[in-house]
Amino acid sequence: MSAWEPVIGLEIHVQLKTRTKMFCRCEAGWGAEPNRRTCPVCLAHPGALPVPNGQAIEWTILLGLALGCEIAERAVFHRKNYFYPDLPKGYQISQYDEPLCHDGRFLVAGPEGDAEVGIVRAHLEEDAAKTVHVGGASGRIGGAEHSLVDFNRGGTPLVEIVTRPDIHSAEEARRFLQLLRQTVIELGVSDAQMELGTLRVDANVSVRPAGSTELRTRTEIKNMNSFTHIAQGIEAEAARQIGIWEAGGEVVQQTFDFDAASGRLTPSRSKEEADDYRYFPEPDLVPVAPSRELVSRLRGELPELPGARVQRLEAGVGRSLAVGLVTSGRDRLFERVAAAGVEPTAAANVLMNQLAGAGVDPDAVDAAELAKVIEARDRIPRAAFTEALAASGDPGFAAERYLADAAVSDMDELEPLVERVLAANEAQVAAYRAGKQGLLGFFVGQVMKETGGKASPRVVNELVRARLQG
Numbered sequence: 001m002s003a004w005e006p007v008i009g010l011e012i013h014v015q016l017k018t019r020t021k022m023f024c025r026c027e028a029g030w031g032a033e034p035n036r037r038t039c040p041v042c043l044a045h046p047g048a049l050p051v052p053n054g055q056a057i058e059w060t061i062l063l064g065l066a067l068g069c070e071i072a073e074r075a076v077f078h079r080k081n082y083f084y085p086d087l088p089k090g091y092q093i094s095q096y097d098e099p100l101c102h103d104g105r106f107l108v109a110g111p112e113g114d115a116e117v118g119i120v121r122a123h124l125e126e127d128a129a130k131t132v133h134v135g136g137a138s139g140r141i142g143g144a145e146h147s148l149v150d151f152n153r154g155g156t157p158l159v160e161i162v163t164r165p166d167i168h169s170a171e172e173a174r175r176f177l178q179l180l181r182q183t184v185i186e187l188g189v190s191d192a193q194m195e196l197g198t199l200r201v202d203a204n205v206s207v208r209p210a211g212s213t214e215l216r217t218r219t220e221i222k223n224m225n226s227f228t229h230i231a232q233g234i235e236a237e238a239a240r241q242i243g244i245w246e247a248g249g250e251v252v253q254q255t256f257d258f259d260a261a262s263g264r265l266t267p268s269r270s271k272e273e274a275d276d277y278r279y280f281p282e283p284d285l286v287p288v289a290p291s292r293e294l295v296s297r298l299r300g301e302l303p304e305l306p307g308a309r310v311q312r313l314e315a316g317v318g319r320s321l322a323v324g325l326v327t328s329g330r331d332r333l334f335e336r337v338a339a340a341g342v343e344p345t346a347a348a349n350v351l352m353n354q355l356a357g358a359g360v361d362p363d364a365v366d367a368a369e370l371a372k373v374i375e376a377r378d379r380i381p382r383a384a385f386t387e388a389l390a391a392s393g394d395p396g397f398a399a400e401r402y403l404a405d406a407a408v409s410d411m412d413e414l415e416p417l418v419e420r421v422l423a424a425n426e427a428q429v430a431a432y433r434a435g436k437q438g439l440l441g442f443f444v445g446q447v448m449k450e451t452g453g454k455a456s457p458r459v460v461n462e463l464v465r466a467r468l469q470g
């Protein structure tokens with residue numbers, strides 16, 4: 001047991017995939033030429049007025065419910081004032097002391113048991129536009145020749161989720177994020193892709209002597225673009241802080257960028273405090289007052305959540321496989337394969353190892369066909385099995401072809417058939433041996449008939465030829 005315990009809180013931004021932006025009717029989403037999806041509202045022209053996107057509000061409530069949050073009877077949009085080149089209004093419409101969702105709990109199922117992560121709040125805000133720095137190294141502003149602003153993203157709805165500092169290892173942070181991402185995707189409210197920036201994560205990290213309950217000075221890590229980098233960034237920062245405390249120093253509150261390539265943490269701008277933003281209620285918007293009927297309808301639409309699914313699957317395949325299946329999004333496919341009669345642990349192992357290794361998208365797989373392949377795993381040669389799994393996500397995939405291939409190479413099964421066919425056709429065998437090589441096809445055909453067409457002609461061909469020469 002380490003003498004130090006990391007204390008981690010996460011701030012997650014989820015870009016909602018609504019058709020239009022948060023406060024105007026511009027189309028949201030990727031792919032358009034820069035600055036084509038703009039209007040007077042999202043470009044902050046004088047006199048333009050925001051109108052909230054109802055779908056974004058419903059989806060935020062839905063996500064809040066999935067996070068076990070209370071849904072406010074009255075939520076208020078605030079102006080968060082700061083200057084940034086990609087923020088044309090000079091403020092962002094966000095939520096401050098009256099967020100839409102607050103005080104939740106999210107179950108994080110891990111191999112060693114369940115942990116609960118408290119959710120401070122989940123609120124709705126608009127995204128800033130995107131600044132692209134040109135000519136510098138790795139797209140950073142330092143060393144860039146010039147910068148361009150693309151306002152297409154400006155005004156896209158964004159949910160910010162803030163957790164309590166209830167996470168105590170980099171691995172637990174990663175698992176929380178995997179389960180959260182699965183939830184968001186299953187709710188259908190966001191693509192949640194870190195590489196596209198539709199899911200962004202910042203981590204607050206401090207350390208304390210293991211067993212104590214104190215909270216020491218924390219630092220923030222930003223700009224991490226994969227779950228692996230987040231885990232690495234947290235580990236690097238916790239180690240740095242432990243080093244400082246053990247050397248008798250003092251950790252200073254600051255913000256870091258984590259560079260995954262070098263594993264280095266670089267200090268970035270200092271963290272603003274809430275006071276700096278001069279929050280005040282947005283005068284152009286009335287408070288949001290979701291009706292209790294709406295909230296209860298949305299609650300009824302919630303799917304079974306990942307934590308609950310791990311608990312349910314655990315009985316069949318054990319904790320570790322259950323966690324793996326759910327965090328990787330393979331549990332739905334697993335359940336269909338198991339329902340087709342495959343032994344659950346075998347099915348789970350194949351899905352988590354070979355199928356994952358082959359990089360097959362579980363949503364593209366026909367469970368019934370995959371079940372046939374897994375059922376046959378001990379009867380068919382390794383190569384055919386691997387090949388079948390790799391192809392199992394292809395459109396129109398049929399197991400039969402691979403199973404037939406497999407049956408063929410089962411020599412023990414085929415040899416007696418070849419023997420029988422040759423014994424029953426002595427005259428033809430004599431003729432073949434006397435030089436009528438063309439009879440080979442006849443024997444192969446007879447053997448194929450005996451197997452009901454399930455054998456591979458190639459293998460039968462080889463067997464017959466070998467037997468006739470022998």
Ligand SMILES: [Zn+2]
Binds near residue numbers: 024026038043
């Ligand atoms: Zn607009």
